[in-house]
Amino acid sequence: MSKEAVIEFKDVNKVYGENIAVEHINLKIMEGEFVCLIGTSGSGKTTILRMINRMLKPSNGQIFIKEEEISELNPVQLRRKTGYVIQNIGLMPHMTIYENITLVPRLLKWPEERKKAKAKELIKLVELPEDFLDRYPYELSGGQQQRIGVVRALAADQDIILMDEPFGALDPITREGLQDLVKSLQEKTGKTIILVTHDMDEALKLATKIVVMDEGHMVQQASPTELLRQPATPFVQKMIGEERLIQARADVTPVKTIMLKNHVSITPDRSLNDAISLMRQKRVDSLLVTDKDNKLLGIIDIDSLNNNYRKHLVVADILNEITFYLEEDQLLRDTAHRILKRGLKYVPVVDAEGHLKGIVTRSSLVDMLYDIIWGSQDMEETL
Ligand SMILES: Nc1ncnc2c1ncn2[C@@H]1O[C@H](COP(=O)(O)OP(=O)(O)OP(=O)(O)O)[C@@H](O)[C@H]1O
Ligand SMILES: [Mg+2]
Numbered sequence: 001m002s003k004e005a006v007i008e009f010k011d012v013n014k015v016y017g018e019n020i021a022v023e024h025i026n027l028k029i030m031e032g033e034f035v036c037l038i039g040t041s042g043s044g045k046t047t048i049l050r051m052i053n054r055m056l057k058p059s060n061g062q063i064f065i066k067e068e069e070i071s072e073l074n075p076v077q078l079r080r081k082t083g084y085v086i087q088n089i090g091l092m093p094h095m096t097i098y099e100n101i102t103l104v105p106r107l108l109k110w111p112e113e114r115k116k117a118k119a120k121e122l123i124k125l126v127e128l129p130e131d132f133l134d135r136y137p138y139e140l141s142g143g144q145q146q147r148i149g150v151v152r153a154l155a156a157d158q159d160i161i162l163m164d165e166p167f168g169a170l171d172p173i174t175r176e177g178l179q180d181l182v183k184s185l186q187e188k189t190g191k192t193i194i195l196v197t198h199d200m201d202e203a204l205k206l207a208t209k210i211v212v213m214d215e216g217h218m219v220q221q222a223s224p225t226e227l228l229r230q231p232a233t234p235f236v237q238k239m240i241g242e243e244r245l246i247q248a249r250a251d252v253t254p255v256k257t258i259m260l261k262n263h264v265s266i267t268p269d270r271s272l273n274d275a276i277s278l279m280r281q282k283r284v285d286s287l288l289v290t291d292k293d294n295k296l297l298g299i300i301d302i303d304s305l306n307n308n309y310r311k312h313l314v315v316a317d318i319l320n321e322i323t324f325y326l327e328e329d330q331l332l333r334d335t336a337h338r339i340l341k342r343g344l345k346y347v348p349v350v351d352a353e354g355h356l357k358g359i360v361t362r363s364s365l366v367d368m369l370y371d372i373i374w375g376s377q378d379m380e381e382t383l
Helices: 043-053 077-081 097-101 103-107 112-125 130-134 141-151 172-189 200-206 225-229 236-242 242-249 271-283 302-308 332-342 361-373
Strands: 003-014 019-030 034-039 062-063 082-085 160-164 194-195 209-214 218-222 285-292 295-301 344-352 356-361
Touching: 003 043, 003 194, 003 242, 003 271, 019 043, 019 218, 034 043, 043 062, 043 160, 062 209, 077 082, 077 103, 097 103, 097 112, 097 130, 097 141, 097 242, 103 112, 112 141, 130 242, 141 172, 160 302, 172 194, 172 200, 172 356, 172 361, 194 200, 194 356, 194 361, 200 225, 200 361, 209 225, 209 236, 218 236, 225 236, 271 285, 271 302, 285 356, 295 344, 332 361
Parallel strands: 034 194, 034 209, 082 160, 160 194
Antiparallel strands: 003 019, 003 062, 209 218, 285 295, 344 356
16 A cells, blocks of 8 residues: 555644644654544643644644645535544534434535435444434433444545544443444545544554644654553653553463453343343443353343344343353463454453453453563564
């Protein structure tokens, strides 16, 4: 694939009166890169993103998209090139989900048929029912709104996607699902994505390049592996997190240290309707099934529910056996590789008696692996 810089910042500053929002920003983003901007609150991340979209004008310096200075592009040309997910979702309350998704295609004057087809495709992608297109944002849960916000950026098929904390208020499993979706879409389509986050786990998981911001300055640009190996400043070290750096030196880590306890479970005697409402309420796509003593019996997921749904059935009737689980005292280095190879979103963790204790998610593993298991090898190759 030929590589050209799709976005380039040349010594860009943005000031508000006496206040410097960002300063001396020099950044080259190549085609197909997944760039994560990370930094503390107020460090200038949103400012950088908005200048790319020309929602803000630089005070000094220049920004180029595909070698054209953006101040010379007209707004329609710019919209054809870049899609945008704003911080805090940003759905228009007085527009239906359909109107929200097709906002930019409408500005670009797509024919009705093409807009409809695109909206249907996208709503399917985030696993929401098609009739949600006719609803208003307030008729959706916060997480559902956020999913719409994310896919909306894909609606107009632009090559550059800007995302400002798109996964902020989601529960860990939904967040991970959306992260996987965005990552795989990016790999498939070769789009260039610039995503702002506070979350180092997210940056390590998604980025090909991480840009660390501190008080308006870019303090480091590096691949995730480089960043972990050679944090440029104490601030970067702090962003990576002491825990992660200590663990990088640790030899043995048991499963329970990275286990999460936010799993959702159900007993086998409950009805499928109960299972469905629990999934909706917790916004998950699978439930672990445990008996009244909390022993792990199996799992049900949205697919088996859809395929086998009948009103009188109970959870026990459609239960799938768990083929892979972990014991809390097993060592991660012995098990992690197998989890990743299987491509599971999460794996249940039990104690020696088979009681459900928690789950291990893929993203919590990935950053551990950087540190512990492969150490000096290149992670991207191994996955
Ligand atoms: N319109 C404005 N007028 C004055 N100062 C502003 C304005 N907009 C932003 N700033 C300042 O510019 C700096 C950078 O803001 P920016 O929104 O880019 O931060 P951020 O990194 O996105 O933060 P957060 O993580 O909280 O979203 C902040 O100090 C902010 O107070
Ligand atoms: Mg911001």
